[in-house]
């Protein structure tokens with residue numbers, strides 16, 4: 494594992510890319526309403542990316558389902574991540590994960606948010622709130638010194654204590670010149686991953702992205718080769734920020 498720590502100048506460049514990510518996610522989130530399709534959101538993401546002088550990171554990423562066709566990943570309800578923008582329209586009561594990343598002046602930022610469309614059932618709202626809180630915990634607990642597994646353990650314990658499940662198949666990642674850099678940033682602790690644990694230190698920049706399911710944590714990939722859904726069809730939520738570890742804590746670069 495080769496972790497590249499970032500200079501203040503590099504963190505500034507990631508912060509600028511992060512400002513684009515934040516603007517795009519805010520605009521897309523505001524559009525998510527009954528009758529609006531996920532393709533309409535993605536068209537807006539593509540337009541904004543161009544207008545803001547950035548390059549989309551997800552479009553063309555190779556996968557089992559061929560190159561990813563969207564600028565953003567939009568995943569509804571039981572869809573966890575990697576939803577392909579389509580003619581599917583939002584309905585009141587849906588929860589929608591919007592994941593977007595871009596490169597600006599050579600540096601990348603990546604974030605995701607789960608939005609609610611209309612009136613969402615109480616238990617689903619709680620799922621969204623707990624997942625957001627799991628990300629907030631990562632921000633609050635991050636500082637130079639601890640091993641990542643110490644934080645991930647507390648985050649996992651919180652979520653499982655609320656009766657929800659933490660997905661194992663997908664994890665966060667280091668980020669910088671590339672969207673995916675070392676280290677891998679899991680939202681859980683597993684004994685077989687102890688050799689891949691890492692210590693938080695100043696200059697580390699990571700994309701932390703909790704994925705939480707209401708029922709079982711098992712997920713499957715749909716026939717399109719991209720869309721990840723919960724096996725039991727129950728809702729799932731996803732939040733992500735790119736954050737830099739600084740001398741006195743963590744700075745969210747996509748807030």
Ligand code: MG
Pocket residue numbers: 603604665666700702733
């Ligand atoms: Mg990511």
